[in-house]
Amino acid sequence: MVPYRADGNGSRKEPPSARRVCTSRGLSTVPTAPLRAVHLRRLEYDPRVASVKRPAGPGPEGAPRRRRMSATQRREEILAAATAVFAKHGFHQTAIEEVAKAAGVSKALIYEHFASKTELQETVLRQLTMTLFEEIAAAVAEVANDDEQDGRARLLAGVDAYFRYIERNRSAWHMMFRESIGREASQVILSMEPTFVAGIAAVLSESPEAAPLMGNVESGVRLRVGAQMLTGSMQWLGNWWVDNMELVPRATIVEWAIDAMWLGLDGWTSKLRAEELGTG
Numbered sequence: 001m002v003p004y005r006a007d008g009n010g011s012r013k014e015p016p017s018a019r020r021v022c023t024s025r026g027l028s029t030v031p032t033a034p035l036r037a038v039h040l041r042r043l044e045y046d047p048r049v050a051s052v053k054r055p056a057g058p059g060p061e062g063a064p065r066r067r068r069m070s071a072t073q074r075r076e077e078i079l080a081a082a083t084a085v086f087a088k089h090g091f092h093q094t095a096i097e098e099v100a101k102a103a104g105v106s107k108a109l110i111y112e113h114f115a116s117k118t119e120l121q122e123t124v125l126r127q128l129t130m131t132l133f134e135e136i137a138a139a140v141a142e143v144a145n146d147d148e149q150d151g152r153a154r155l156l157a158g159v160d161a162y163f164r165y166i167e168r169n170r171s172a173w174h175m176m177f178r179e180s181i182g183r184e185a186s187q188v189i190l191s192m193e194p195t196f197v198a199g200i201a202a203v204l205s206e207s208p209e210a211a212p213l214m215g216n217v218e219s220g221v222r223l224r225v226g227a228q229m230l231t232g233s234m235q236w237l238g239n240w241w242v243d244n245m246e247l248v249p250r251a252t253i254v255e256w257a258i259d260a261m262w263l264g265l266d267g268w269t270s271k272l273r274a275e276e277l278g279t280g
Helices: 034-043 071-089 096-103 107-113 117-141 151-168 170-178 183-205 208-214 217-241 250-277
Strands: 018-023 026-031
Touching: 071 096, 071 107, 071 117, 071 170, 096 107, 096 117, 117 151, 117 170, 117 183, 151 170, 151 183, 151 217, 151 250, 170 217, 183 217, 217 250
Parallel strands: none
Antiparallel strands: 018 026
């Protein structure tokens, strides 16, 4: 303890380093150690330090920091990451940890949204096929359905949107139709096929050229069969073109596909007209 010094009047005088505190026994003088001031200086507010923003680096154990978002937003982010990783490396060659790293989340969080890797794959495929159908439908809807626009123009718009999607999603197309994706995932693709067939049949039915296919029940079935054949042939053509884009530009493959479709439809309907007239 620091000794007290007496002043000229004989009373005790506290040294400069001492301070008075209140205790249960009254006022007491306690010396302040030199190190105490150092500790206090360390606790002082420094605006220069407070204004520095911490970088958004990795969290504990190397896990990436996550932005705050809703469950729906997080799910969409996981799907986007899974689509990119599956398309790049293939479904079977991709571990769920790679998807988690790409999405900036933990493996456990992915399983909160998807029960298994297979369920995640099926959801990705369903989303891709729905996007393809929606883009085709939107392109067809932009073409006015009146006397000045025949079914060929609407079909052309749909076919162009189809190949534009393949051009923009080349790796994803490989994953959808070229990779061995398993029975459950294949069912996802097959379940969308009737939607595409119905869409093509609807476009054809609005064309005057397809009128002979709409006369009776049998003709309606023929129209459906024609739409089914077009759907299958377009998928196989897409599978070929995804590996030959440098050989045949999109505009050219669209023109060829439309010519083949329309010539086939025209020949079919001409035959039906001839049969009705008894000349076929």
